[in-house]
Amino acid sequence: MTRYVMVADLNRCVGCQTCTAACKHANATTPGVQWRRVLDIESGEYPDVRRTFVPVGCMHCSEPPCMEVCPSTATRQRDDGLVTIDYDLCIGCGYCMVACPYQARFKVTSIGKAYKNGHMSHEQSREHRERLNVAQKCTFCIDRIDAGLAAGLTPGEDVDATPACVNSCIADALTFGDIEDSDSHVSQLLREQRSFRMHEELGTEPGFYYLWEGAS
Template sequence: MSEHAVKNSALSSGKRWGMTVDINRCVGCQTCTIACKHANDTVPGVQWRKVLDVETGKFPNVQRMFMVVGCQHCAEPPCVPVCPTGATKQRDDGLVTMDYDRCIGCASCAVACPYQARTIVHKEEFYYGEETVQEKAVAHKDRFGVAQKCTFCISRIDDGLAAGLDPGVDPEATPACAASCITQAIQFGDFNNPDSIVSRLVTERDYFQMHPELGTDPQIKYLCNSPAVPSRDPVDADNNDDTMSN
């Protein structure tokens, strides 16, 4: 069994783990991406946590925002029923897991995922051409030729719960991306607990989910109360070539 499929702690019973991402707070610094790579030792070209640079609207009423994306740990994950071997499963606490030992690399889950959250790596590559001492020490040979994705740092959650810690409150028990976010744009917690920070945020703030029309009910919810960048009405000077050239 792989490290991401073996744990299913009874301590998670009755919980629904998820995240909120405040797009008004995110500055696109990519700290979450680096923290994820460090915590999960992903190979070159593989990012379980990505930050998209998005522009919306039409000039002059435009906005620029940063979207933190990855596995959405959907309440109705389309990747689970298409897996022919049961390598992809959903725990009682909502986390969608991968068992690398069962996966045959058929990519059915990757095709089914509407969020492009899964990657299959067939060739071993290193950051500096040859394997460094660090890469050798943290190598995950079981990830080659199989599907891999964000796990919400499942080992941190399970180990933290076993140690009496509170995921989303105690950094050691919180996914690396949320624990490292410099603006606290990413928050993690139990959506089944009305007193958790994520539950309070989605109650107090407007939010949206990615592709809600698909009925997957993603457990990453994006907070969006106000425009990320304030706009203004155009003035004549905006269209004056002489003004623009000065």
């Protein structure tokens, strides 16, 4: 079995948002929609204050509440753990959006544009009308994974089979791979370092791990 997960090393992330930009470039999401984003969390009280950058997005949960509630079966889960949306089935009821504890889903009602005076040429050439009025979210760059696998590549190791956000990370904070493969980079990281998953108490079994203490 294969189970693709992502690992974010909080010690390394510098909050540059390059992954956010890479995701927008790769997936042509409309303005206001960020499938991958990085939170900037300030905590503590002076003088003991901290600033933490936390990449978030769809966690591709093993027990996705969005899939359970979806009335149209538009949201599904593949055998490799990726949670998908069939834009042609989705009715845009928003139930998955209130069911997701990670604010990972978006619904837009019009093709957005970056500037007031009309769409730019690249916006026109890559507009996704199928995403209008339905739920949308991070796919873990599923098209890159599938194309890469078809070409005999290994997601997480070969750039052409790896999500754009991971490829773009300047600090090597994001890692992608198969957690069921004990030799994969993600398995190695999770074996050697301490990690947590967000909102684990909700039982969603998210496929997104955060490293927080550095290598032991």
